[in-house]
Amino acid sequence: MAHHHRRRGWELSAREVTPEPLFLDRRRFLAAMGLGVLTAAGLASGAEAASLATFKQTFEGLKALKAARNPRFAVAQAPTPEHIPAQYNNFYEFSTDKDDVWELAAALPTDPWRVEVAGLVARPRTFDVDELLRNMALEERIYRFRCVEAWAMVVPWVGFPFKALLDRVQPLSGAKYVRFTTFMEPKVAPRQRPQRWFPVSEPWPYTEGLTMAEAMSELALLTFGSYGHILPKQHGAPIRLIVPWKYGYKNIKSIVKIELTDRQPATFWNTLAPDEYGFESNVDPAVPHPRWSQAFERDIGTRERRPTLYLNGYEAQVGQLYRKA
Ligand code: MTE
Secondary structure (H helix, E strand, O other): OOOOOOOOOOOOOHHHHOOHHHHHHHHHHHHHHOOHHHHHHOOOHHHHHHHHHHHHHHHHOOOEOOOOEOHHHOOOOOOOOOOOHHHOOOEOOOEOOHHHHHHHHHHOOOOOOEEEEEEOEOOOEEEEHHHHHHHOOOEEEEEEEEOOOOEEEEEEEEEEEHHHHHHHHOEOOOOOEEEEEEOOOOOOOHHHOOOOOOOOOOOOOOEEEEEHHHHHOOOOEEEEEEOOEEOOHHHOOOOEEEOOOEOHHHOOOOEEEEEEEOOOOOOHHHHHOOOOOOOOOEOOOOOOEOOEOOOEEEEOOOOOEEEOOHHHHOHHHHHHHOOOO
């Protein structure tokens, strides 16, 4: 399923943004399969048009999920036109190619879906996503989103503050961190199968973490929808964390488990490439990635290049969490 990679001029190359071992292994894999040339040359435009038609169908079928917009989270820019982020995804369970994800993720069954909340809580329990959608107060928030790869977008998400879920399970005083886990479904997620041509073993399932103080912040949003409908699968349906002051990889998709712990949890990218991806991972123009600057970002909708903002512009909301006393 090699697609013509519609690489835009401003993108960092895969070599630049992929952790080095993964990138090298992918090249080796393509060479071994004799696919390198095909991938580079792309497919005929007929196939491209068919793929675009499929994309539109996937999209039109999404159930509406409307909620009143919370005006406290307005952003200067207009939301990114939704077909752009919907075809430009990082979801490594499915592919390392951003423009393949929407098609591959369609295979993920997301209804019904349950999420287990466990660990250091007084009332551990498993929630049905449908129940959460019925009983929690949903709102729409327009947030900036900044990937560690230096691209950015603006998205209207629908969800509720993560803190409201914590209130339902009553954290114990020993809880210091929250650990999030994505599904493990090697049958539908090809990159969760043993990768014969990728000698680097990836720590599936994908995991992420926050401190309790971060998890309690009003900005941390448990997200079920975007652009007025349920999340498309490529954006992490049916339940995803959005923490807009942190790099994109902290915004874990398709969550099945949430655990409160007394120790800092291991996370996917930190385990894979600890020199490149820390635990905290706050957006900060002054702290370069070891292989590129973070001083500027590129908007995937407008293509505008603009300076990166400290905490992605959310210093008023979360700056106090990181200020030294
Ligand atoms: N969550 C899971 N489960 N798997 C992933 O590969 N990629 C992360 C994050 N959440 C990822 C994930 C990264 S690197 C980014 S930039 C964002 O999802 C991309 O989100 P988007 O595709 O909705 O724009």
